[in-house]
Amino acid sequence: xxxxxxxxxxxxxxxxxxxxxxxxxxxxxxxxxxxxxxxxxxxxxxxxxxxxxxxxxxxxxxxxxxxxxxxxxxxxxxxxxxxxxxxxxxxxxxxxxxxxxxxxxxxxxxxxxx
Amino acid sequence: xxxxxxxxxxxxxxxxxxxxxxxxxxxxxxxxxxxxxxxxxxxxxxxxxxxxxxxxxxxxxxxxxxxxxxxxxxxxxxxxxxxxxxxxxxxxxxxxxxxxxxxxxxxxxxxxxxxxxxxxxxxxxxxxxxxxxxxxxxxxxxxxxxxxxxxxxxxxxxxxxxxxxxxxxxxxxx
Numbered sequence: 001x002x003x004x005x006x007x008x009x010x011x012x013x014x015x016x017x018x019x020x021x022x023x024x025x026x027x028x029x030x031x032x033x034x035x036x037x038x039x040x041x042x043x044x045x046x047x048x049x050x051x052x053x054x055x056x057x058x059x060x061x062x063x064x065x066x067x068x069x070x071x072x073x074x075x076x077x078x079x080x081x082x083x084x085x086x087x088x089x090x091x092x093x094x095x096x097x098x099x100x101x102x103x104x105x106x107x108x109x110x111x112x113x114x
Numbered sequence: 115x116x117x118x119x120x121x122x123x124x125x126x127x128x129x130x131x132x133x134x135x136x137x138x139x140x141x142x143x144x145x146x147x148x149x150x151x152x153x154x155x156x157x158x159x160x161x162x163x164x165x166x167x168x169x170x171x172x173x174x175x176x177x178x179x180x181x182x183x184x185x186x187x188x189x190x191x192x193x194x195x196x197x198x199x200x201x202x203x204x205x206x207x208x209x210x211x212x213x214x215x216x217x218x219x220x221x222x223x224x225x226x227x228x229x230x231x232x233x234x235x236x237x238x239x240x241x242x243x244x245x246x247x248x249x250x251x252x253x254x255x256x257x258x259x260x261x262x263x264x265x266x267x268x269x270x271x272x273x274x275x276x277x278x279x280x281x282x283x284x285x286x287x288x
Contacts, residue, residue, distance in 0.1 A: 029134065029137065030134045030135070030137070030138045031137065031138040031141045031142060034138070048163075048164075048165050049138070049142075049163050049164045049165065050135075050164045050165035050166070050167065050170035051165070051170070053131065053134065053135060053170055053171070053173075053174040054170065054173045054174045054176070054177065056134075056174070057127070057131065057174040057175070057177035057178065058177045060127070060177070061177045061178060067130055072137055072141055073141070074140075074141050074144055076137050076140060076141065077133060077137065078133060078134055078137035079130045079133060079134045
């Protein structure tokens with residue numbers, strides 16, 4: 001995916017939060033996950049497809065996800081990622097901390113410039 | 115013991131990762147072909163959208179590795195390979211280092227024995243230092259004994275006197 005100069009980089013942890021949230025909705029394989037995030041975010045987010053995989057491995061290592069052998073929509077063998085209980089807890093923490101950050105930034109931006 | 119388990123399941127994790135990435139590229143290629151692209155063009159686009167697959171796979175594997183330890187181990191293996199390639203150079207290096215370390219040890223042993231080793235007495239806090247530089251070469255023992263008697267009178271609280279004339283001969287008088 002070509003990088004659009006109008007788009008800015010995501011903040012650290014944003015991709016992980018979106019992955020955890022998407023997998024809470026339903027277990028998916030890598031490509032389905034990328035497509036889901038791209039479709040839901042529309043044109044607003046530019047995510048390089050490959051950047052998902054290092055993040056998935058980190059989350060597997062942390063125990064937030066687990067993976068099992070499965071079949072893709074096209075009938076090919078792949079690995080299906082699923083949220084664990086620890087992942088669910090992590091998602092709640094991430095969302096709560098993100099909402100606080102967003103509220104803080106919004107308040108600062110809401111102050112009218114003199 | 116999670117790290118031990120991870121060490122044994124790492125191979126499987128790497129295989130899972132390869133399978134996931136391969137499937138991703140194939141599924142994307144197929145979708146692009148359904149949109150009307152040729153296989154060649156679709157493969158090229160899928161790879162471009164994905165990014166550098168080899169590098170990404172490598173970065174993903176790092177989650178299961180100990181970067182510091184494994185990079186040191188890789189350096190050690192590289193060093194040994196280089197030494198095996200040039201045995202003459204390896205021997206020269208080993209001999210130079212052996213001589214250097216040997217000479218250093220010998221000098222240190224000497225300096226340690228002469229200058230640094232502590233006196234062969236306990237309760238060193240009770241020791242008093244007496245400069246015997248004026249001692250004459252002809253009558254060292256007599257001179258030392260006389261000074262000892264004088265000092266004993268002066269420092270009644272001192273526990274002992276050591277007539278010290280070198281690292282190997284120290285005499286204790288109480």
